[in-house]
């Protein structure tokens with residue numbers, strides 16, 4: 001049995017009549033960076049709030065680090081660090097003082113502050129009031145606050161929202177090192193695929209409350225392998241003829257093309273020879289690679305919104 005840091009079973013949440021999260025089975029393997037991806041309003045924050053015990057689920061089970069969240073809430077959450085929406089801190093106090101408050105609350109030795117400040121690269125700014133920090137620095141402070149208790153699981157809701165490219169890069173580098181250096185599992189949410197694909201090793205895609213894809217990132221990228229498209233005079237007939245002899249071919253009526261899953265040149269030569277031999281007129285042969293963005297939009301049913 002796989003060891004999951006987060007394991008939900010048929011997890012659901014309604015707000016009034018509306019079901020915002022629909023029977024999702026989230027499986028987050030340990031030591032992975034799990035990208036929780038979905039368009040705005042898909043249900044990411046609601047899910048994360050349930051995982052952290054901030055709101056109740058309407059039905060379903062949640063296991064965090066192998067334990068039932070309903071039975072051991074306080075115990076489990078001690079091993080979970082989180083940053084949901086913007087971090088809460090005292091703006092007039094320094095980063096150091098803010099971290100000191102967290103160490104006192106959680107009975108963590110003060111020596112840990114230096115370690116986490118180093119980690120998030122805030123040593124230089126440690127004694128300046130947080131109100132003088134940039135958005136990226138505040139976000140890093142938020143992550144430092146989440147890391148100070150040495151959690152086994154870190155949950156970050158849109159950690160790069162509103163950051164400039166260099167701020168995004170810093171957070172990205174920080175997150176990537178966590179599983180390796182601290183044996184930590186990370187779940188981070190985003191509505192941007194470009195965000196997730198750069199850091200995540202594992203991906204879950206949620207759309208309108210439903211988990212529509214879950215698996216290793218490579219499984220998603222595999223779908224972006226190139227396909228050969230053939231423009232032909234009778235695409236439906238040609239596709240059927242190809243399928244009859246064991247090829248994979250899908251017609252597209254609107255564009256007079258058919259799509260094949262062929263990736264090798266020799267195979268496409270064979271297919272072309274066959275079609276010409278069957279008296280089809282071929283107008284054009286092209287190779288197309290779907291971008292991850294296109295796959296994401298296809299999965300979430302928004303391909304026409306670009």
Ligand SMILES: Nc1ncnc2c1ncn2[C@@H]1O[C@H](COP(=O)(O)OP(=O)(O)OP(=O)(O)O)[C@@H](O)[C@H]1O
Pocket residue numbers: 015020038039040041042043044045046047191
């Ligand atoms: N307390 C609440 N009462 C009623 N509806 C709510 C409540 N919280 C969330 N919702 C609704 O649930 C849906 C999902 O919201 P949620 O914040 O989970 O989405 P999200 O994927 O995190 O999107 P975003 O990236 O925009 O935050 C939205 O339509 C939202 O209006």
